[in-house]
């Protein structure tokens with residue numbers, strides 16, 4: 001297979017042998033971010049489709065996810081960055097009950113490479129832990145990620161909890177993840193949350209929203 005198709009295939013097959021060499025060759029031709037967006041994420045999409053239609057079993061999905069993570073870790077040091085920090089602080093978490101973190105960690109990379117400080121507290125985070133970390137680190141905004149349909153309900157509950165604790169004015173909220181839709185966030189959740197809640201379809205929209213929050 002040609003190089004870029006092979007990279008996509010590596011994600012689908014969970015094939016790590018020779019991954020770094022292929023990534024190094026790919027970086028001769030395009031930027032690390034273009035490799036992620038155009039080739040690696042295309043592979044993850046195939047994995048999602050195969051899994052969703054019952055043609056791929058969970059352990060293989062996990063292997064694909066591990067190869068994806070290794071690939072991103074190899075590319076990350078080669079990205080253009082302004083990691084001086086100081087533009088503002090974002091807390092990132094995957095919500096309670098949800099283990100998916102590849103997207104959240106991409107948001108972390110993009111936002112922190114563009115002058116922000118990111119406090120990434122990981123997966124399966126209940127709202128109590130999110131709010132505790134937000135207060136401890138004095139963040140400017142809270143970002144929640146979740147890929148399960150169930151997580152969209154958890155996000156709604158989290159916003160209600162923030163309302164009832166009187167924290168909605170204090171924290172603008174960014175939401176992202178495959179199960180969300182723009183209209184659910186911008187209509188339904190916006191109706192519920194007394195503060196500012198916004199939808200990011202990808203990591204770059206997350207960055208732009210941070211720019212707007214801090215403007």
Ligand code: B1M
Nearest residue numbers: 048052098099100101102103143145148149176177200202
């Ligand atoms: Co899971 N999984 N999974 N899985 N998995 C999905 C989400 C699913 C859609 C697959 C399918 O059926 N087609 C399905 C959910 C169905 C539903 O809820 N209706 C599903 C399921 C069912 C499950 C399990 C329940 C399976 C099981 O156990 N039987 C289980 C859940 C466990 C749990 O959470 N409690 C499970 C487990 C796993 C693995 C562990 C094997 C693995 C995750 C590994 C990991 O993350 N460390 C995994 C994977 C890899 C997937 C798919 C195939 C790929 C997800 C991914 O990484 N995509 C996924 C299929 C899919 O999404 N269509 C699937 C690439 C990533 C970059 O995209 O995270 O969407 P994404 O992030 C994007 C944007 O959404 C956005 O920016 C990113 C970059 O553009 N974004 C943000 C995300 N968060 C953001 C936050 C922001 C801003 C933007 O600001 C705060």
